[in-house]
Every structure is written in C-alpha cells, then in structure tokens.
Amino acid sequence: MKMTRHDPEQWLRDLFTAIDDNDLPCFLEFLADDARFRFGNSPACQGKQAVGAAVGGFFGAIKGCRHELQAFWAHADSVVCHGQVTYTRHDGSTLTVPFADVLLLRDGLVLDYLIFVDTSSLFEVPGGDRGT
Numbered sequence: 001m002k003m004t005r006h007d008p009e010q011w012l013r014d015l016f017t018a019i020d021d022n023d024l025p026c027f028l029e030f031l032a033d034d035a036r037f038r039f040g041n042s043p044a045c046q047g048k049q050a051v052g053a054a055v056g057g058f059f060g061a062i063k064g065c066r067h068e069l070q071a072f073w074a075h076a077d078s079v080v081c082h083g084q085v086t087y088t089r090h091d092g093s094t095l096t097v098p099f100a101d102v103l104l105l106r107d108g109l110v111l112d113y114l115i116f117v118d119t120s121s122l123f124e125v126p127g128g129d130r131g132t
Helices: 008-020 024-028 048-061
Strands: 031-039 064-075 078-088 094-106 109-117
Touching: 008 024, 008 064, 008 078, 024 048, 031 048
Parallel strands: 031 109
Antiparallel strands: 064 078, 078 094, 094 109
C-alpha cells in the first residue's frame, strides 16, 4: 500500500493495524520488493520473502500486539514515528515499551524499515535464572 502525501497519518495507522492484526500479507503490501527490515538489535533481512519469514516468526512467538502512535513526521521519502507498543505473550501477560520507527520510502513503498525497541524482557521466564 503506497503512502500518499494526502494522508500519511492514515497510512501509518493502516500499517500498524496490519501489524496489530497479525495480517502478514497486508503488512507486506507496504513494502518494496527489495525492502530491508531490522527489528531492534536483530540482524537485518532483505526482500519481501525474508521479511515475511522474520515478521511471521515474530507473530507466531507472541499472542498479539497493539501500537499506540504518539507522533510522526512525514516527508516525500521518509516517515519517522514513535509511540508505545503492548505485546501480549501466549500466557496472557503483557509488556508495554516505547518504540520508534524510521521508514525510508521509494515510490511510496517502504524500502528500509528500522524499528527501535527494547524487547529484551519479552521472552523472559518469570522467576527464571538469568545467570546472575
């Protein structure tokens, strides 16, 4: 789904709705075929197939998520936004953390998708030994 100058906020809301609905095919419509994607400090991947595998794997690792967009800045070839995301684990517990995304665009599609978020405690086992 191409971003237009007419309503970048709705475009972002549609993007986050696809993510929050775990709708991988819809999410991939926002990306250029050769898109690069990096989530937190994970290694980057490139191409829709690789991005789909990475994002699909993450969708399967959590029960769900909800993004609350707080602010964004849009230009012809980039969008920067930040907010809060609440992840729901398979056991029903949640983690809410701030996030920032940098999206570089080509022809209205995401070419570079950079997510800055700390999910280090998302998969911790409550009461588990952290080696300390």
